[in-house]
Amino acid sequence: MAPAGLLPLLGLLFFWEGGFCLVPPKELQQLSATGSRYIDSQLENAINGVRQMKILMEQTSKDHREILDNLEDTKKKKEEALLLAQKTEKQLAEKEVCNETMLALWEECKPCLKQTCMRFYTRTCHSGAGLVGRQLEDFLNHSSPFTIWVNGERIDSLMDTDEEQGRRLDDLEERYGLVQDGVDDLFQESTQAYGQLSPFFHSPFSGFRDAFWDPIRSIRLPFSGSRVARNVPSFFHFPAHYRPHQDFHQLFQPFFDMTQRLFEGAQGAMEEDGQWPEGSLGPAFGRLPTGTPSPGDDRMVCREIRRNSAGCLRMKERCEKCQAILDVDCSQTDPEQNQLRERFEDALRLAERFSRRYDEILKAFQEEMLNTTSLLDQLNQQFGWVSRLANTTRHNDKLLQVTTVATRSSNPEDPSQPSDTQVTVQLFDSEPLSLTVPGDIAWNDPRFMELVAGQALRQYKGNEVE
Secondary structure, eight states: OOOGGGHHHHHHHHTEETTEEEOOHHHHHHHHHHHHHHHHHHHHHHHHHHHHHHHHHHHHHHHHHHHHHHHHHHHHHHHHHHHHHHHHHHHHHTSOOSOHHHHHHHHHHHHHHHHHHHHHHHHHOSSOHHHHHHHHHHHHHTOOTHHHHTTTHHHHHHHHHHHHHHHHHHHHHHHHHHHHHHHHHHHHHHHHHHHHHGGGOOHHHHHHHHHHHGGGTTSOOOOGGGOOOOOOOOSSOOOTTOOGGGOTGGGTHHHHHHHHHHHHHHHHHSOTTSOOOTTBOHHHHOBOOOSSOOHHHHHHHHHHHHHOGGGGGGGGGGOHHHHHHHTOOOTTTOHHHHHHHHHHHHHHHHHHHHHHHHHHHHHHHHHHHHHHHHHHHHHHHHHGGGGGGTTOOOSSSOSEEEEEEEEOSSBTTBTTSOOOEEEEEEETTOOOEEEEEOTTSOTTSHHHHHHHHHHHHHHHHHHHHO
16 A cells, blocks of 8 residues: 555646556546636527527518619509500501602611611621611611601510510529528528527527527518529529528629629610710610620620621611601691601600609619628628537537647746646547647636637638538
């Protein structure tokens, strides 16, 4: 039997191994409890952060519904104005030409219009001139001077714009749905993580439970899989395994940049009264090339002229006889024609005004979503990690388990400096994490476990992302 005086020394030697002093198991439990309280506070912040994301999305959804209502109302008014313009155009087309002057001008206008359009097409486009020429000649032969007099091509432009606006709205809605689904997924996974880990929370966290659950018990959480995707063409395609909360902002930034250019191009070409300036082709075409046009503009112009011969009517400003038709006064021979023409122009200007308004609402929606998704990304980067704990399984009674703390009395390379402390911990259900704490902070210093827990959490997040 060893002398009694040797027992304390043997006990001290028991905690030395490989030149390191090992902290006793009882102290490790205390360190684990201290570190777990720090993790508690970080979990509280993270879950509350995801809750703020959910609240932000709920607030955005109210604005979204209001925007959709405004878009629907604007679209309805634009369609009513268009219908009135089409009805008036039909009434004009059924009228007899008011005088011989208009007929004579039309006969001189047609060859000039064809020659001007074909010269532009041949110079700009690479193929199909023969087909376009035949289509254009057939179109002109079956048209009347009223096609010039009433600016009927503006209806075609509005119809084209309406289709493009519909595609943009569908794509915006798809992207909005992805953001909404992403926030719902994060929120549901975070609440699941809370339920999984709540038995391990310490008392300082218990007061937060009601504050977390009460405001959100009434929020309906739709299942992500229940959203029905629309079968519409999209400006962009998403990766097959894209998760919407990987990058909310990226859903809207490229789309916004592209549509901003479309919006500015259309606004720049259109005058306040809805007329198209000289040298322009309207919203569907952009401007006639001057100098060296971009290849993208060329392709769009060529495609539109091949598709719709009426597009050549936009070049009437370049033909003197065509311009003269606009100045023919029918008020003496048929006053009703002038009245119908004015009614037609008024309806078109109204439709174009509502079309611009529709664009402005879409643009405002995109800008709001850019701001919202930027904030969501900031919150997600800071707090979204908690959602990855939804399937965490616990094998002990601590969120953070400290398994070893090993220190040297001095640094072998510099005996005057204390050695760094080596710490091994397990956080949640992770593999053991090896950490280092500066030697000037003792293991029983209150700052010690804050550093350890903070390092462990950062390392855990990094491993999860990888």
